[in-house]
Amino acid sequence: MLTYDExxxxxxNALKSVELTGYGEKITGKVRDIYVHDGQYILxxxxxxxxFDRVLGAIPFKGQVLNQLSAWWxxxxxxxxxNHVVAVPDPNVTIARSAETLPVEVVVRGYIxxxxxxxxxxxYEQGDRKPYGIELPDGLQKNDPLPTPIITxxxxxxxxxxxxxxxxxxxxxxxxxEKALWEQVEAAALAIFARGQEVAKKAGLxxxxxxxxxxxxxxxxxxxxxxxxxxxxxxxxxxTYERGKEPExxxxxxxxxxxxxxxxxxxxxxxxxxxxxxxxxxxxxxxxYEQLTGQTFVPGELPADERIARNMKAYQxxxx
Numbered sequence: 001m002l003t004y005d006e007x008x009x010x011x012x013n014a015l016k017s018v019e020l021t022g023y024g025e026k027i028t029g030k031v032r033d034i035y036v037h038d039g040q041y042i043l044x045x046x047x048x049x050x051x052f053d054r055v056l057g058a059i060p061f062k063g064q065v066l067n068q069l070s071a072w073w074x075x076x077x078x079x080x081x082x083n084h085v086v087a088v089p090d091p092n093v094t095i096a097r098s099a100e101t102l103p104v105e106v107v108v109r110g111y112i113x114x115x116x117x118x119x120x121x122x123x124y125e126q127g128d129r130k131p132y133g134i135e136l137p138d139g140l141q142k143n144d145p146l147p148t149p150i151i152t153x154x155x156x157x158x159x160x161x162x163x164x165x166x167x168x169x170x171x172x173x174x175x176x177x178e179k180a181l182w183e184q185v186e187a188a189a190l191a192i193f194a195r196g197q198e199v200a201k202k203a204g205l206x207x208x209x210x211x212x213x214x215x216x217x218x219x220x221x222x223x224x225x226x227x228x229x230x231x232x233x234x235x236x237x238x239x240t241y242e243r244g245k246e247p248e249x250x251x252x253x254x255x256x257x258x259x260x261x262x263x264x265x266x267x268x269x270x271x272x273x274x275x276x277x278x279x280x281x282x283x284x285x286x287x288x289y290e291q292l293t294g295q296t297f298v299p300g301e302l303p304a305d306e307r308i309a310r311n312m313k314a315y316q317x318x319x320x
Contacts, residue, residue, distance in 0.1 A: 001286060001297065007060065007279040014047040014058035014278075015092065015304040020312060030055050031063075031231070040086060043067075043094045044308060045226075049281075051256045052266025057273050061299050064091040065285040070226035072293050077195055081188040082222040084215070089315035090308050091300040099215030099224050103176050104166065105156055106185060108193040109209040110149045112140050113234075118165055120152065133167030141244060149193055151186055184221050185214050196228045203291040205250055206241060208234040230288045250288055255281060 002010075017028065023035040023042055030050040035042040045063035048055050068091055074083040084096040114121045121142050123131040129138070132152040140146075153171060155164040168186075172179045189212050200207040210233035213225040226232050235250035249257070262271045273281075286297045300307055 001283075001290060002061075002299070004279060004283070007282045007286075008275060010060035010282070010299075011275045011278050013303065014060040015063050016046055016048060016058050018044045018046065018092075018305050018308055020044075020309060023312070031066075039098055041084075041096045041098060042312070043096055045092050045094075049252065049255060051252065051259060052264075054266055054270065056255075056259065056270050057278070059278055059281045059285065061282050061297070062285050063304075064299060065289045065297070066226060066229045066231055067092050067094055069229050069289050069292065070094075070232075073196075073228045074223070076199070077192050077223070077227070080191045080195065082217065082220055084217060084222055084224040087315065090311040092304060092308055093312065095315075096224070097217050097222075099217045099222055101213065101215045101224065102181075102185070103155060104153045104171055104185075106189045106212040106214065107152045107154065107209060108149055108189050108212065109146060109152060110193070110197060111143055111145050111206075111208045112136070113143050113208060118154075120150075132165060133169065143241075143245075143247065144243065149190060149197075151189055181221065188214070188221065188223065192223070192227065196233070199228075199292060200235065201238070203294075204238050205288075205291060206236040206238050206247070208236055210234070228292075230285055235288065250284065254284060 018033045020035055020042070024037045025035065027034040027036070031046055031048045033044040033046060035044070045067040047058040047060055047062045049057055049059050049062065067088065071085060071088045071094060074085050084099050086095040086097055088094050109120055112120050112124060116122065120131055124136060124140060129136055132150070134150050137147065153166045153168070155166065168182070171177050171182055177185065192212065193207070193210060196207045196210065207228070210228060212223055212227060215222055215224045230251040233251060234253060236247040237250055240248040258273070258277060259265070259270065264270050289297050
């Protein structure tokens with residue numbers, strides 16, 4: 001683990017964007033720079049952070065954690081379903097196969113929680129015992145484990161709008177995904193989630209819920225994007241979990257909470273995160289990586305943009 005002073009000193013060096021020449025069109029997302037090159041995607045995970053559908057600054061080493069942790073998970077789950085990874089030539093970079101993305105995002109939930117208007121807990125508290133078409137028993141409290149993990153599918157909504165709630169039948173009836181393929185998606189998602197829960201438990205964490213994106217590569221189902229990172233999944237610290245109390249978060253919920261505590265919920269000018277809080281968030285991401293993988297986090301040399309360009313050139317020469 002890096003020392004606090006090392007984390008604090010890295011704050012001004014957080015990777016915000018990357019310019020690669022000779023790699024085709026650049027597509028900049030909230031937390032990624034993406035280049036389309038020779039029919040593949042170069043996914044560069046930056047240190048930018050987002051919440052409330054806004055980019056709210058940068059946390060050093062976050063991109064490396066997300067990229068390397070997700071690559072680790074892809075390898076750990078490759079026996080369950082194929083993925084889009086071709087190579088990881090740099091701590092921040094994944095080269096991925098082009099995929100036809102399915103129009104439905106898959107959220108798997110092991111606990112009844114959440115605060116948004118579409119969250120399982122909010123709907124349940126309002127009296128809905130069949131949220132997303134899934135029947136739930138009476139008597140559940142917020143943050144209780146669900147009887148079994150459930151899938152709550154959504155469509156990707158426009159910026160600033162909540163994702164559309166879908167049921168299994170609606171997905172099939174609307175022709176979003178054919179029945180046989182959706183059954184594959186469900187089976188793969190639940191199996192990956194179960195694997196994730198096992199690993200998290202050994203690491204002293206609870207995998208609460210997570211988002212998966214699936215696509216088709218060469219006519220076969222594959223999981224894409226990233227999986228089981230502190231950005232795509234909710235983790236709780238296991239020894240802080242107690243029924244009726246809020247457990248310690250081990251993911252970007254901590255970031256959201258900080259902004260809410262400052263009175264910010266996504267509108268207007270966001271407050272500037274202080275350096276000590278940014279360093280603390282970097283420690284959270286790195287600790288998640290180390291606990292889940294059992295590996296010591298070793299950051300790539302800085303400056304990251306020069307390193308990435310050099311490593312990409314070396315990769316290109318090697319694979320001519």
